[in-house]
């Protein structure tokens with residue numbers, strides 16, 4: 001690298017940390033210094049913590065780069081981008097068995113969090129129209145395993161979160177607990193496909209049947225929102241007979257993250273309503289903008305069109321069979337890894353990766369001297385990012401490691417992870433025996 005600020009040549013140029021620099025710097029210099037700082041980030045491909053896509057085909061990258069300057073909101077100026085968004089909504093509506101897929105109601109968002117906010121708002125508005133009494137406070141029923149976006153929704157929009165704690169070996173919401181918390185002020189039940197904590201699917205059909213029974217017996221008629229951030233792009237391909245979607249009349253809306261198992265780089269999400277009745281018309285703004293009349297339902301205004309275009313590329317490129325093959329490969333890697341790890345005497349599996357290709361495991365009874373946090377740190381020494389974390393109420397006594405298998409995490413990489421994990425466990429076991437410490441790196445091969 002030969003630039004005006006070549007650190008090798010001893011020139012010192014410090015990027016601004018707190019206030020804007022006085023003068024411009026050459027583009028090459030700015031690029032190189034920022035590029036170099038980013039070397040400190042972990043490798044995205046070795047990040048087994050994230051659900052978000054870390055590998056796409058070069059053609060998808062090229063399309064995204066070509067469209068990076070398109071603002072999704074300028075539908076009048078970029079009508080074909082708007083058309084690709086419409087096609088994605090229609091395809092998802094069909095995939096999720098919307099009763100009128102041709103009249104699909106939905107939109108793209110920046111991710112599942114925004115999608116959840118919009119779906120929650122629709123639920124709240126429908127409840128408000130029903131009870132028509134401003135003195136009452138709405139509530140939303142969900143498991144303690146919900147992603148933080150639902151707690152955010154409740155706080156931002158003044159809704160009481162009715163959280164079902166975990167208990168014993170029940171790590172997510174079930175029908176009995178959900179129904180027990182519903183009353184006339186319940187705007188909905190959030191059911192998750194699948195849980196962020198351990199990759200398990202919540203029993204959505206059972207929850208729907210129990211809510212049907214409640215309504216049938218004269219109780220409140222409570223809709224379900226399915227948070228399918230990950231699973232709504234897994235189950236249609238790998239579990240086609242599982243009834244979790246608009247086939248269940250009680251499911252009012254569904255969200256997914258296009259940037260998770262929708263196989264697109266961040267940030268794109270989707271939210272769909274079963275029909276226009278489930279989305280109160282007053283939430284849709286008809287904006288007159290740059291000569292066009294545009295219906296919008298979104299929290300923000302401008303956002304990049306490139307991720308939506310990449311979503312359409314992925315849907316077009318893979319088709320049903322391609323999606324099935326990619327998701328099956330991820331599930332195969334997950335179940336292979338969980339099988340190997342579950343067979344080690346040091347571990348107990350919480351899930352097997354046979355729902356979402358995601359599984360959690362903890363240390364077996366009798367493991368002393370190290371824990372999942374120590375193992376997570378040891379794996380980091382080889383570049384693997386495998387998070388260790390504690391479960392929510394009432395299982396804060398349980399700490400686990402979670403592995404998210406995604407497109408691009410091949411069997412070969414899984415074999416390498418396994419070898420490193422076995423070596424790390426050997427070292428941790430050896431370190432706690434007197435006189436057998438393995439030196440400063442703590443890692444032997």
Ligand SMILES: Cc1ncc(COP(=O)(O)O)c(C=O)c1O
Pocket residue numbers: 051110111112113114147149192194195196227228229230257269
């Ligand atoms: C179940 C669930 N819901 C919502 C979210 C939030 O999704 P996003 O990051 O797309 O906003 C996540 C993220 O992990 C999730 O797992």
